[in-house]
Amino acid sequence: MSAVTIRNVAKLYDGVPVLRDINIAVDAGEFCTVVGASGCGKSTFLRMLLSEERPSSGEIRIDGEPVAPEPGPDRGVVYQRYSVFPHLTVLQNVMLGPGFLRAPFMARLFGAKARALRKEAMQYLDAVGLAAVCDQYPAALSGGMQQRLAIAQALIMRPKLLLLDEPFGALDPGTRKDMHELLRRLWRDSGMTVFMVTHDLQEGFSLGTRVLVFDKPPLSDASAARGATITYDLQLKRRPSADAIWGPAHFKEIQENVQG
Amino acid sequence: MRRIINWHPSRAGAFMLGAVPFILLIVLYLIFSDLRLAANPNDKLLPAPGRIWDTIVRLAMVEDRRSGAILLWRDTGASLMRLFIGLAAATLAGLCVGIATGLIPYMRSTFGPLIAIVSMVPPMAVLPILFIVLGLGEVAKIVLIIIGVAPFLMRDLAIRVSELPRAQLVKAQTLAASSWQIVLRVVLPQIMPRLIDGVRLSLGPAWLFLIAAEAIAATEGLGYRIFLVRRYLAMDVILPYVVWITLLAFAMDYLLRLLKRIICPWASDGASRR
Ligand SMILES: Nc1ncnc2c1ncn2[C@@H]1O[C@H](COP(=O)(O)OP(=O)(O)OP(=O)(O)O)[C@@H](O)[C@H]1O
Ligand SMILES: [Mg+2]
Numbered sequence: 265m266s267a268v269t270i271r272n273v274a275k276l277y278d279g280v281p282v283l284r285d286i287n288i289a290v291d292a293g294e295f296c297t298v299v300g301a302s303g304c305g306k307s308t309f310l311r312m313l314l315s316e317e318r319p320s321s322g323e324i325r326i327d328g329e330p331v332a333p334e335p336g337p338d339r340g341v342v343y344q345r346y347s348v349f350p351h352l353t354v355l356q357n358v359m360l361g362p363g364f365l366r367a368p369f370m371a372r373l374f375g376a377k378a379r380a381l382r383k384e385a386m387q388y389l390d391a392v393g394l395a396a397v398c399d400q401y402p403a404a405l406s407g408g409m410q411q412r413l414a415i416a417q418a419l420i421m422r423p424k425l426l427l428l429d430e431p432f433g434a435l436d437p438g439t440r441k442d443m444h445e446l447l448r449r450l451w452r453d454s455g456m457t458v459f460m461v462t463h464d465l466q467e468g469f470s471l472g473t474r475v476l477v478f479d480k481p482p483l484s485d486a487s488a489a490r491g492a493t494i495t496y497d498l499q500l501k502r503r504p505s506a507d508a509i510w511g512p513a514h515f516k517e518i519q520e521n522v523q524g
Numbered sequence: 525m526r527r528i529i530n531w532h533p534s535r536a537g538a539f540m541l542g543a544v545p546f547i548l549l550i551v552l553y554l555i556f557s558d559l560r561l562a563a564n565p566n567d568k569l570l571p572a573p574g575r576i577w578d579t580i581v582r583l584a585m586v587e588d589r590r591s592g593a594i595l596l597w598r599d600t601g602a603s604l605m606r607l608f609i610g611l612a613a614a615t616l617a618g619l620c621v622g623i624a625t626g627l628i629p630y631m632r633s634t635f636g637p638l639i640a641i642v643s644m645v646p647p648m649a650v651l652p653i654l655f656i657v658l659g660l661g662e663v664a665k666i667v668l669i670i671i672g673v674a675p676f677l678m679r680d681l682a683i684r685v686s687e688l689p690r691a692q693l694v695k696a697q698t699l700a701a702s703s704w705q706i707v708l709r710v711v712l713p714q715i716m717p718r719l720i721d722g723v724r725l726s727l728g729p730a731w732l733f734l735i736a737a738e739a740i741a742a743t744e745g746l747g748y749r750i751f752l753v754r755r756y757l758a759m760d761v762i763l764p765y766v767v768w769i770t771l772l773a774f775a776m777d778y779l780l781r782l783l784k785r786i787i788c789p790w791a792s793d794g795a796s797r798r
Contacts, residue, residue: 316694335697346691351713351790360709361699371705401790421699 266325267292267424267457268313273322274491275308281491282308286322288476288497292424295451295458297468300478304492306461309478310427313459314339326425337361339425340418344433347414348402354413355398358385361421388416392446408439412446419450426451428460432467444471474499571760579760595749596768603746604772606662607734610669614730615723617674622681623711628703632682639682643675647733655741665737672733673726677719684718685711717791720784724777731773 266289273286282305290296298306311317312324315335324331326338341347348357362381363372373381389395392412402410411431418426428447432440448471451458462468468475477496533541557570571579584596591598624631625639651668658664688711696710738747746769753761784791 314694314698335694337698337700339698341695341698343691343695346689347695349692349695349710349714351788360696361701364696364699364701364705364709368702368705371701371709403790418698423698 266290267294267327269325269328271323271325273312273319273324275305275312275317276320276491283478283493284491285493288494290457290459290474292457293455295471295473296460296476297472297474298459298461298476298478299463299465299468300492301480302463304478304480306478307429310341310429310459310461313425314341314427337365337421338423339427340421340423342411342414342418342426342428342431344430348410348417350402353399353401354389354394354405355382355385357402357413357417358388358420361417365421385416385420388420391419391450392416406439408435408443411435411443415447415450419454422454422456424456426456426458428458430461430463433463440467447471469500472500568757568759571763576760576764579758580764583761583764598744599746599749599765600768600772602742602744602748603734603738606665606738606745607669607730610666610734611673611723611726611730613666614670614674614677614726615719617670618677618681618722619719621674621678623685623707623715625678626682626685627707627711636682639675639678643679645671647672648736651737651740660741665734665742668733668737669730672729676726676729677722680722681715681719684715688714713788717784717788720780720788724780727773727776727780731769735769 268288268290270286270288273283274281275283286309298309300306308317312319313331315332318333332338335341349360352360359372359378359381362384366377366381367373372378386395386398389398392415394409394412394416397405397409402413405413414431431447432443435443444467447458447460460468460471462471475496475498476494477498478492479495480492481490553570554573557572560567560570561572584594587593588595621635621639625635626632647668650671651664654664654667654671658667692710693706696706701710734745735747735750738745739751742748746765750762750765
């Protein structure tokens with residue numbers, strides 16, 4: 265059974281089609297990267313997986329069940345910005361989710377339970393290399409550190425599905441490389457299913473086990489108003505690494521297709 | 525020649541510059557007071573400093589012959605009590621209604637238009653109704669402050685809540701938060717700075733409504749005293765009272781600023797907030 269099954273999904277905004285004919289089945293543990301031109305509906309696709317938006321038609325199933333009508337802890341998210349809470353320290357940000365789960369009324373734990381949670385949270389902060397700054401506020405962190413925090417905050421909920429919308433889009437190339445290493449390691453260790461939207465083809469190919477290319481039909485086409493769909497669904501043979509998996513020629517072809 | 529916008533005074537310089545207008549005002553007062561008193565020793569408009577001081581001593585340290593109370597403290601206590609109760613109730617109402625209408629779509633649809641209209645009612649125009657319905661006692665004065673201040677706080681907080689990035693609310697839901705938990709841990713802490721600023725901005729109107737209500741019907745209070753002695757042109761009472769009210773308002777503003785820095789440490793020096 266597939267972790268995520270999407271059948272005939274289309275999305276219209278005010279009658280204007282943005283996405284159409286989305287059909288894929290993704291197995292548990294796959295790392296799907298979503299690439300495509302700006303404005304073609306990548307974020308919309310992610311928002312539907314998150315239940316932030318509903319498909320106009322078609323259905324999304326997670327582990328065989330129709331997806332819940334609102335966001336929940338089975339699907340974690342990391343945005344490019346606004347992913348961490350500015351009024352909470354690094355440690356408090358990570359402790360937030362389990363606090364919600366375990367303390368329905370107070371929304372935070374006290375005493376021994378809080379100490380146990382703090383230990384657990386520190387392990388996650390260790391894993392993303394933020395243990396040293398656990399008492400700082402996010403405003404004092406660099407962009408890369410904030411994204412590490414956002415990832416730790418999402419991971420502590422042990423989501424089945426991790427959704428990332430251009431998580432490294434605002435980072436400099438060096439930091440981005442470190443983040444790739446980190447994300448790849450966390451994904452391997454956790455075995456969760458990942459969807460990551462990116463503008464950067466190179467990033468998409470080097471990180472994913474599967475690349476979904478979203479594209480609109482050419483403007484001259486009569487169906488131009490029908491929205492974008494998945495034009496390439498590339499199952500990468502090997503487990504991903506920094507080495508190029510696809511030949512330069514093929515890469516170039518897709519690059520032209522996506523940006524043309 | 526550098527542009528004038530690039531000239532900065534030193535710390536000490538800024539302090540002295542700030543003091544200059546105050547000193548000028550005092551000197552001006554002394555000159556004109558002296559001139560008027562020289563022309564007419566019984567002039568009441570600009571009493572001499574010595575006279576004002578005597579009155580302050582009488583008001584603040586000597587028991588009143590008729591009531592047996594020290595007037596300044598009794599007036600201050602009565603006024604501050606009304607002001608605090610009114611502001612506290614308005615703050616609580618602003619907080620509850622602001623969060624509810626800012627966060628819950630059904631609440632916004634139901635109460636948004638009502639609040640928008642009600643906040644346009646001039647509170648002073650309602651004062652007679654309050655006196656008729658609630659009597660001339662404490663309640664009417666407190667309710668006037670609430671009516672004058674609460675709608676502003678409600679709308680201000682509702683706006684702030686709806687300005688919270690949508691992504692934050694989605695994020696909280698992916699962390700398993702219920703609506704109540706979102707209010708408690710995500711919304712409330714983040715609107716605290718705005719709430720405190722809102723209350724600070726409301727101090728002026730709150731004092732205005734308090735003094736207006738006291739002027740019309742009261743038996744004690746700072747506003748009551750000022751309007752009582754107006755009949756005798758007792759500037760030696762009015763001027764110290766005005767200064768005292770100003771000091772009280774300034775102190776409250778300062779304490780609120782302090783409170784904000786203590787309970788919202790992330791807001792004061794968080795450079796990258798938007
Ligand atoms: N809430 C909305 N209401 C109306 N139109 C929307 C809404 N959200 C997105 N759109 C439209 O849908 C299209 C796809 O938007 P989306 O944000 O999914 O694109 P994207 O691929 O993520 O783009 P980018 O790479 O710039 O992030 C855009 O044309 C956008 O204008
Ligand atoms: Mg996007």
